[in-house]
Amino acid sequence: MKLESNLINTEKRTIISENEDTGKRNKTRCFLSSRVKQIKPSGIRRFFDMASRVEGVISLGVGEPDFVTPWSIRDAAIGFLQKGNTSYTEAAGLLELRKEISCYMKSHFQVEYSPDSEIIVTVGGSQALDISLRTILNSGDEVIIIEPSYLAYAPLVTLAGGLPVSLETTRGTNFKLQPEHLKQAINTNTKALILCSPNNPTGSYLNQDELEEISKIIIEHDLLVISDEIYAELTYDEPFCSIASISQMRERTIIISGFSKGFAMTGWRLGFICSPDHFCQTMLKVHHNTMICAPSITQYAAIEALKNGQQYVEEMKTSYRKRRAYVVDSLNEMGLECHLPGGAFYVFPSIRNTGLTSEQFAENLLIQEKVAVVPGNVFGEGGEGHIRCSYASSMEALREAMKRMKQFVGNLQSVK
Structure with a gap:
């Protein structure tokens, strides 16, 4: 031929x-x-691209700390580079780092995992999510996703062969998952629930009592939980509680976390998984064949973060707490109803009384006042009528952004 x-x-x-x-x-x-x-295509990316073309824009859209990675962490990475420590590590990550993660999780969050067999160091929390879902899902398995939610959950479930099932929360409950609604979403095909607390984009936080009620349903229906705890360090009114610390939940929970948010290390791309041995050892097959290992220099930096970085975490939390109060008060004063989020660094105000859709509000605010926010509908249908604003910006920038937003909302009201 x-x-x-x-x-x-x-x-x-x-x-x-x-x-x-x-x-x-x-x-x-x-x-x-x-x-x-x-x-x-990513809905949030379109707005970031739009904002990048506007001169003088104040961005409240990016989900990362405005703090630079603390110098001691950067210095540790430089030191290891100078020593020439640039080789592969074990697939699961440096044992020294896994030991530090184990100690950190036990001392801060009262959950205990073996550094030898129950912890995997990954390339960010996103890769941790990916390999977790690919490990547990068979074709047609359903995964409940609480919306509004982080953008990547549903796509990652789909790519792993599963079916994402949206479960909407509302402003009336401060966007917290309600046990009775969870019961209604479960069927014979349901395999897992993705839980993110504190939540992106709403900032809602589930405390121990609320997690215990949810856990009863998880156990009754024999489900797994993928607990995204990337914002665990950033709770403001109550200590963080991991669902894995609830009775009978450790054996059915996969914890996803990392260093991006709490330690201001987004660009370092380092996350980790904590889960029972049989999950971790199976996940290692996926991890090793797709990534080999996380970057060695980043792992050395993370060791320093866990050993000596807690003071920086507390300093960031103190600053975020002040910014949170200022932004929530400002939004409510201008007529955009906003609950006080329990964690993370986002607020999720309602813009329904403006008569605009989320996208219309975000686009017009960007064009007219040069303030970038994220339309709520990109986080799922339940996010329509809201916008996400990050307060991970300087107080100077936040004051100016709130001033511009107040003027924008006032102009809308004068037109009515």
Whole structure:
């Protein structure tokens, strides 16, 4: 068979070939994964791109600390670079780091995991989520996602072959998961629940009593929990409680966490998983074959963060607490109803009384007042009628942003 031509486009490859007996014939194949094609482009990315083209913009959209990684952590990484420690580590991560993570989780959050077999160091929390879902899901398994939610949950479930099931929360309950609603969402195909507390984008936090009620349902229906605890260091009114610390929940919980938010290490891309041995050892198969190991220099930096970084965490928390109070008060004063979030560094005010959709509000605010916020609908249908504002910015920037937003809302009201 002689190949006459080869015609390729982005989705399909068409091969036209000539055969002595059959003449010309066409064959068309799709080279893109059907799962990947289901994934919608990031809604939040569009607004970041828009904001990047506006001169003089104040961004309240980015979900990362405005603090620079503490110098002692950076200095530790530099020192290890100078020593030439640039090789691969164990797939699960440096044992010294896993020991520090184990001690940290026990002393701060009252959950205990073996550094030898129950902790994996990953390339950020996102990779930890990815390998967790790929480890537990079979085709058709359903995963309940509490909305409004972090953008990547549903796509990662889909890519792992599962079916994401949205469970909406409302402003009336400060966006907290209600046990009776969880019961209604469970069926025979339900395998897991993704729990994020403190929550992105709402900042809502589930305390121990609330987690105990949810745990009863999880146990009754024999489900797993993937507990995204990336904001565990950033709770302001109550100590953080991990659902894995609740009776009978450790064996059915996979904890996802990392260093990005609490230690201001977003660009270092380092996360970790804590889970029972049989989960971790299976996840290592996925981790090793896709990533080999997390970057060694970042791991050395994380050791320093856990050993000596707590004072910086407390300093950031103190600053965030002041900013939280200022932003919530300012939004309520201008007529945008906003609950006081229990953690993270986001507020999620309602903009329903303006008569605009979330996207209209965010776009017009950006164009008219040069303030970038994220429309709530990108976090799921339950987020419509709200916007996400990050208060991980300087007080000077927040004051100016609130001033501009107040003017924008006032202009909208004068037009009515």
